[in-house]
Every structure is written in structure tokens, then in C-alpha cells.
Amino acid sequence: MNLYTNDLDIYLYHQGTHYHSYKFLGCHPREKGYQFTVWAPNASVVEITGDFNDWTGKDHQLQRVSKNGLWSGYYSNIPPNSAYKYQITPKNGPAFLKADPYAFQAELRPLTASLTPSHDKYMWNDQKWESNKKNYNPYESPILIYELHLGSWKTKEDGSYYSYxxxxxxxxPYVRKLNVTHIELLPIAEHPLDISWGYQTTGYYAPTSRYGTPSDLKFFIDQCHQHNIGVIIDWVPGHFCKDEQGLRQFDGEPLYEYKDPKKAEKRSWGTLTFDFGRPEVQSFLISNAIYWMEEFHVDGLRVDAVASMTYLNFDRDDNEEKLKNGLGGDQNLEAIAFLKKLNEVVFEFFPHALMMAEDSSDLPKISHxxxxxxxxxxxxxxxxxxxxLLTYMEYDPVYRKWHHNLLTFSMMYNYSENFVLPLSHDEVVHGKxxxxxxxxxxxWQQFANLRLLFGYMIVHPGKKLIFMGGEFGQYIEWRDQHQLDWLLFDFPLHESLFHYTKTLFHFYLHQPALYKYDHKPNGFQWIDADNNDQSILIFLRKTSNESEDLLVICNFTPEVYHGFKVGVPYAGAYKEIFNSDAACFGGSDQxxxxLHEPIFEEWHHQKQHIKVTIPPLAVSVFQKIEEGFL
Structure with a gap:
């Protein structure tokens, strides 16, 4: 047995600053065999067990190589793609089996062992994409994300999954037709339970085997990049599941989770919280973020449930005893420090990464x-x-005027963060x-309202995200055990909605005013925010080039208005360049x-106005195309 562990690796790992710890922990091909390294400080014996030794651990014992509990060993008699686990004997109690926290591949559920990796190296062909990212400014670029769950987007006739x-x-081909810039995959790290959608993870470094091998996933992402589609994955550093093969009490004691059960338990999800203050846990999680970007060329991470990490009492009832930090507050200071460190490290290695926080709290400066x-x-x-917005849209249009502030309030805080506008899976599941x-x-009104909803998302400042199925009007909420209702494309209203969605997205991609100044106050100007009686909003989306500016009119009622006066800031002829009520989209074609020439009479605090037709339950967009006649 030869050891390949390095003193510097060991030191950095235990300091919480080894950001490529996956390169020496876990199972790695070395010469003609495999090197195994695992962290188990409370163990008295650690052995490799698998088919190669009849799951006994015999002749495959690891050596302790650090006083803080790293164990390592090299063996040449274990073949590729062998199932294995660590057999851990704690200082007090019987031995038990654990999957490898750093395993690069796992067995297909319900089997739970890790797999030794192959010796093959994937050859990437996305050099052009990776090179272009170096000049990419996400803040001033269009970002339009299609969020999906691979297992229920589409299945084969027998109900089985498509592979990567x-x-x-x-x-x-579908997402290219839809004109999105990125896809976002619900968590694809290995997980035991299908209905957890990957949010309760056992194998943080193992792409789920449901859809194939790690090389298969690399091929999929490679092909996405070659077709100019970015890939974001949902990432879950806040908690992990309690399955016996996983991280829970990994060496017989709380190790990855907090020792204090009050801090460890995520009761509402039945999971455990990572101990964010523990250096080895920091090395594990930060390395995992780097791993997905470096080894799989992932373009960004959507970090799940940030509020559950940053607040100690996230899921504690009002009448329960509250946890407090050392300063007397309820913020998890260790988690906050960890998230700062995570982002600093990610942007050090990948300056053009997308790090997106799914955060439901009012903690300030999340994206600063x-x-x-x-x-x-x-x-x-x-x-x-x-x-x-969803609360507002669910009101009958008759009552919307009493809730007009739900439409306009977002602009009161729009520039406090760099926002993504999400219409995600969370809004269309579990009876919603x-x-x-x-x-x-x-x-007819349902489809018009949905066109209006998507249209308002596109014209509102912020990057965009929709969940699969919304684009063609899925009637039934998302069911993770069933594919989308593709048969709906046989019905004209659904086909017309899909045509509308892809046309709307194409329009967005080619209008700089809709994305260039998303995060700058000079990119937006109200014309009329206060017309609650008619439930109409009018505003400008702007760039530094007046010829690119867009005049946007949103009508949230089924009323049609002819000769409606709209104040405009520039003298010139205005042309309608987009209308969600067009007949080809299933609308009434109002x-x-x-062209609309300006009338030089003040209106809406502007020096001139135009008179237009405002369609029902619709978004219409105008642009000045030439100077008007005096």
C-alpha cells in the first residue's frame, strides 16, 4: 500500500481553504489502482468494502494520515466501476457502511454504493463558448432561463427517462426554438428519493445516475454550449438528507452537521443543516461549487434556500424558544461568513460565473x-x-384596481439588488x-392573462426565469412523476401560446432597452404608474441611445380603449413593434x-402625446422610429 496524500493538501483541508479538495479526497485513479481518502476523525478503523472483498473490508484497511482524522490508502486490485463503501468502526459501537462523500459516481437507486471512476478523460469541444464568457457582462446582457426537471420534462413511451x-x-432543439439563453436544472447531484427532485442530496460530487454517467452529463453540457445555451444547476448547500448511507453521523458522531440538534435539525424538511463553521465542511462545500464549474463547465449555481441558512430560526414557530447567536441576534453568523467566502472563492476562480441566491428574506445586500x-x-x-404579481393576476380584473400597488411596489426596491424575476417550479406544485x-x-381570458403575465415579466427590469410547461400553457400543475402534457400542442390555443412565448423571448433578446440597464435607475421611467381605475401601466425602458428606448403599455383588464392619450418624451413618429393581443398569438387583434404622430399638447407630464388603441389584457410596445412633422 502506497500513500499519495500531500502535507499541504492535508493542512489546507483542515483549515477550510482547500478549494479543490475533491482532487485528493474520495476515490482517484493512480497508476494501476485507486487511492481512497476520507475524513472520519471519530473512527478507530476505516476499511474499503465492496464486491472485490465480498463486502467484508478484508485486506483493504486505510491508514490514518492526519491527527484531525483523514484516512487514506492505495490498492491495485480494485477494478473500474466497482461498487464500494467505507466500513467505519467508531471508537464505541459496531461497524457500519457509508457511501463516499466525494464519490464521482453512485449506483442507480435504490442501490446506494459509490462507484470507482473510470480512467477515461472527457475531451471538451466548447472552447468557443468558454472563450466568449471572458467578455461576457451578465448585468448588461439578456438572461432568459428555462428551469426544468430532467425526469419529468419528457419521458419515453414506456415512462422511462431519457439519458443525458x-x-x-x-x-x-426545443430550448433553442424557445429562444432562451440558459437552462437551469433542478439539482442533479445524486439523491435517493425521486420526489425530493434532488433537493435532498447524498452524493454532492456524483451526477445522478438516473440519466447516465458523469461523461454523459459532460457531453450534454458540452452540446448545450456548442448551441449557445448556458447551463445553471440548482445547488443545495443548506442541508442534506438523513439516509443511512449519507453524511448523517458519518463516523458515528455529528460530523458534517451541527452537534447541537437544535441547530442541526431542519424539521420542516426532515433534513440536517451543515456545520458551516467547521473548516472541513467549508472545504467540502466550496470545493463542490468549484467542481461543478471546473469539471462540468457549469456556468452558474442557483443557491437554494439561502434564508434557511442565514437565519437560525428559519423553521421555528413563533411560540417556540428562539435560537440566538453570540451577539444576541437570530442570524447564523457562521452561514453568512461561509456564503461570503463561497462567493469570493468562486469569483476568484471563475470571474464570469452566475451565482444566484434563492432568498426569501429581507436580509440586505445579497447581491452586493x-x-x-x-x-x-x-x-x-x-x-x-x-x-x-401572482397574487394580483389571480384577482378578477374587476377587482384589480383595488390592488394596483402590487404591480408598482417592486420598482420601489428594484435597484437594491441585481434581481432575477422567477416564475419557478415552486409556484406550480403542491396544489398551487x-x-x-x-x-x-x-x-380566452385565461390565455390572454397568461400572455400578459409573461409580457409583463419581460418588460419589467430584471433577468427572467420560467419553469417548464408554462410556455405552452400546461393546465395541470407540475407532477414530478409525469412528463409535461405535450399532447396540448394539438390544440390551437396552446400552440398559439407557445408561438407567442418564443416570439416574446426573441423580441426580448433583440431589444437592448429590455436588459441593458436592468440594474440602473436610468433604465426605467414611469409615464403613468397611478391609473388604478383602468388598471393600466405606462412606462419607458431606456438605454443611453434614445432610438432604442421602448414605450410600454400594460392593460390588466379586458376593456379595449381607442384613441387613448399617452404622454411621450420624444417628438417623433411612434410604431407599435409588439402586441400580445395579435391574432397569431390567440388574441383579439386590437x-x-x-404610425402615430405626436400631438404637441402636454399629457402625463410630457410635452406631447400620441393616441393609440390599447388592447385587452395585453402588453403593447412602441418605439420612436423617426422625427415627427411640425
């Missing part, structure tokens, strides 16, 4: 740099905008109904087919 490689021919007092993410999901089914009115 098969999805290349199924998914990539750490040297400005922030957590260091570069984007934050705007949960307030999402909740307000699909987006289409949330909309009030008869069938459009503006001719």
Missing part, C-alpha cells in the same frame, strides 16, 4: 460584493415581485395550480397598424 445523451436531441458589506452573489431571485390555471376568467 438522448436529451441532446430532445431538449436542445463582500467588500461592500454584501453576501457576494451577483444575482438574487426577486421573490417579492413574484408573490405580488399551474400558471394558466391561476388566471381568472373564461378560457393592434396599432399605423
Amino acid at each position: 445523451r438522448e436529451l441532446v436531441n430532445e431538449l436542445i 460584493p463582500t467588500d461592500h458589506g454584501g453576501l457576494g452573489f451577483n444575482f438574487k431571485w426577486n421573490m417579492g415581485w413574484m408573490n405580488d 395550480r399551474s400558471l394558466l390555471n391561476k388566471m381568472p376568467g373564461d378560457q 393592434r396599432n397598424f399605423f
